[in-house]
Every structure is written in C-alpha cells, then in structure tokens.
Amino acid sequence: NAGVTQTPKFQVLKTGQSMTLQCAQDMNHNSMYWYRQDPGMGLRLIYYSASEGTTDKGEVPNGYNVSRLNKREFSLRLESAAPSQTSVYFCASSEAKSGANVLTFGAGSRLTVL
C-alpha cells in the first residue's frame, strides 16, 4: 500500500499564480487533512474533511480552498499565491478505531512563492 500520496513534491510559483496540491490515500480512511509547516514551526491545520462530502476550516484557512473529490482524494487550491504561503504542505488521513483517531501523513509538498 502506498498510504498517503501527495503531488507535486516541489513547486515554485510566482505571486498571483494559482495551483492545486493533490492528495490521495488508499487506506479507505474517512477523514483527511491539510497542514502547513513553516520553517522551525509546528504544523498548522488549514482544512479538514471529517467524511466524504464535508469540509471544515482549521486554524489558518485564509487564502486556500479545498475539495473532497471522493473518499480517496482531498485537494488544496491556492487561487492567488502569496509569498506568505511559502511552506511545506502535509496531507494526512485517519480512521476512527475504538474511539481513537490516528493520522497517517504524506511525505509533504514544498511550495515556494516568489
């Protein structure tokens, strides 16, 4: 099993350009998440999807949109990229088991906005 797959791994954008980060999981998990991590900082939750068809804002949603395309896929879109969005983006998925909810993370997507 591949687990959680993110594409692209690296991307350089100019200010104002748009792009979509893709995330897919093959573990049949219900919940999916997008985090960003700035240098030397912890992860901050951007958006999450508790189940197919639902999405909710996290800690830092401004400047982003998400789509839960189906149970497997959860994409993150930057409509007009800004230098402040330069970061490493992590996608994760989880499934509740016996009341616990353990996340599995992708390898990350490193985005630079010039």
Added chain:
Amino acid sequence: DAKTTQPTSMDCAEGRAANLPCNHSTISGNEYVYWYRQIHSQGPQYIIHGLKNNETNEMASLIITEDRKSSTLILPHATLRDTAVYYCIVRVEGTGGFKTIFGAGTRLFVKA
C-alpha cells in the same frame, strides 16, 4: 489552539531512556492522548496513544497519570535516530468534529 504544553527542547544521552513530559490539564474524559514525532522535514510519524492505562508498543511507552492531566512518553533506549520533534496531542472539538491540532512540540536531541 493546542490543548497540550510541552518543554521546548530536551537532551538525552544515547542508550539512556528519554522521558518526554506533556501537560493536558483540560482533557475530557473520553479523549485520547496521542504522540507523534517528526524527523527533519519528513511527515510526522505516529508513535503511540492512550486513554487511561499505560501503553507500550515496539517504539515507546506511554505513562498517563491517574487524573489524566499529564503524561510521559518514554523511549527506553534512545538512539541518535530518535533525534526529532515530538508532539503530544489531544484532539480539539470543532464545528466539523474533532480535529488534530499540533503545538510546537519538544525537540529531542540524542547525543553520543
């Protein structure tokens, strides 16, 4: 905001036990404590979780106090490869359900 507080950094000698503390005084009765770690800029890796009882797996042990207001992650024989940032997490309830919020974590340095 994260519901946990952890020391910013800790040192540990290689081969010794690393004990990483975490305070979660506002934890509710049915919420688990989770531990993850992040090595370099890789994606965080799940370590262990617990509710009330102490837990052990192949990676670590988790000791939770009786009042559940704090816990300690124990790496019994730390190696240089255990140098990482360790995150203690209690999920936060939001409008769409519970969500996993990361704090700053503890940066563990294992020294030879």
